[in-house]
Structures are given as C-alpha cells and as structure tokens.
Amino acid sequence: MKSFLLMLGALALVAATQAHAGVVVAASNGKAATMDADTAKRVFLGRDPSAQVIYQKSGATRAAFDKTVLGKPGAELTTYWSKLIFTGKAKAPVEVGSDAEVKAKLAANPNAVGYLSDAAVDGTVKVLYKF
Numbered sequence: 001m002k003s004f005l006l007m008l009g010a011l012a013l014v015a016a017t018q019a020h021a022g023v024v025v026a027a028s029n030g031k032a033a034t035m036d037a038d039t040a041k042r043v044f045l046g047r048d049p050s051a052q053v054i055y056q057k058s059g060a061t062r063a064a065f066d067k068t069v070l071g072k073p074g075a076e077l078t079t080y081w082s083k084l085i086f087t088g089k090a091k092a093p094v095e096v097g098s099d100a101e102v103k104a105k106l107a108a109n110p111n112a113v114g115y116l117s118d119a120a121v122d123g124t125v126k127v128l129y130k131f
Contacts, residue, residue, distance in 0.1 A: 022117055022118045022119060023061050023064050023065055023068075023115055023116070023117060023118065023130075023131060024115065024116060024117075024118045024121060024127045024128075024129065024130045024131075025040050025044075025069075025113060025114070025115050025127070025128045025129040025130075025131075026102075026103075026106060026113070026114060026115065026116060026121065026125040026126060026127050026128060027106055027110075027112065027113050027114075027125065027126055027128055028106045028107055028109070028110050028112065028124075028125065028126070029123065029124055029125060029126050030110055030126075033128065034128050034129065035128045035129040036129065037069065037129070037131070039129075040069050040128075040129045040131075041069055041070055041071070043113055044065075044069065044070055044093075044113075044115075045070060045072075045080070046081065046084050046089070046090030046091075046093070047090075049090070049091075050111060051111055051112070051113045052091075052093075052094060052105075052109050052111050052112040052113070053093040053094065053112075053113060053114070054093065054094045054095075054096060054102055054105050054106070054112055054113065054114030054115075055093045055094070055095050055096075055114070055115075056095070056096060056097065056098070056099075056102065056114075056115070056116070057095045057096065057097050058097075061099070061115065061116065061117050065115050068131055069115075069131060081093065094112075096114075099116040099117050099119075099120035100120070102114040102115070102116045102120075103116065103120065103122075103124055103125055106124070106125055107124055107125075113128070118130065
C-alpha cells in the first residue's frame with residue numbers, strides 16, 4: 001500500500017510538471033529583447049501600452065499561462081481586463097483560438113507579444129520567455 005501511494009504521488013508530480021511545461025512567450029522573429037517573469041506579467045496585464053497582447057481563448061496552454069505567469073485564473077482575469085478596458089487604461093487583448101493563429105498575429109504585427117506551446121515554435125517566432 002505504501003509503495004502504491006508513493007507511485008501515485010510521483011505520477012501526480014509528473015503530471016503537474018507536464019501541465020506547466022512547454023509554454024513560451026514569443027514575438028515576431030525580428031523582436032530582440034527577452035523577458036523575465038515580471039516583465040511577462042506586466043505586459044500581459046496591459047501595463048505596457050506599446051505591446052499588442054495576444055491571448056489564446058481557451059485550452060491547457062491558456063490555463064497554464066493564466067495561473068503560472070499572471071496568477072489570475074479565468075474569471076478573475078476577465079474581470080481585471082474588463083475594468084482596464086472600461087476605464088480606458090488599456091486596449092483589449094487580441095484573442096485567437098490556436099498556436100497557428102498566435103504565430104500569424106505575431107508575424108503581422110512586430111509589436112505583438114503572445115504565448116503558445118513550445119512545440120509550435122519555429123523560425124517565424126522568437127522565444128522571449130519560457131516557463
């Protein structure tokens with residue numbers, strides 16, 4: 001029984017690690033600067049007006065990003081952005097449905113910053129921050 005519980009705990013740890021692994025903040029390939037966790041949080045919370053922020057509408061990548069980088073899950077993040085937009089303090093983030101759409105938006109706007117699965121990273125984007 002004890003070995004079963006240890007194995008179950010190990011599996012839970014691996015699953016938790018994999019749930020957060022493989023997500024990156026990226027920009028168009030010409031973007032030079034990298035980010036740290038605080039900068040990524042500031043940008044994706046609308047505190048950098050020079051950056052066009054691209055969010056994914058839903059999914060595991062979005063959930064991991066919201067929880068790990070922003071510390072604001074689902075409805076809390078929606079409420080936060082609603083207040084910013086209503087008061088005119090920020091422009092609404094662009095929301096797309098997939099990694100491919102994030103890459104297309106990044107390619108179209110050199111000031112855009114988005115997040116995607118690291119499996120989708122190719123020569124068209126530059127990784128600014130990985131978590």
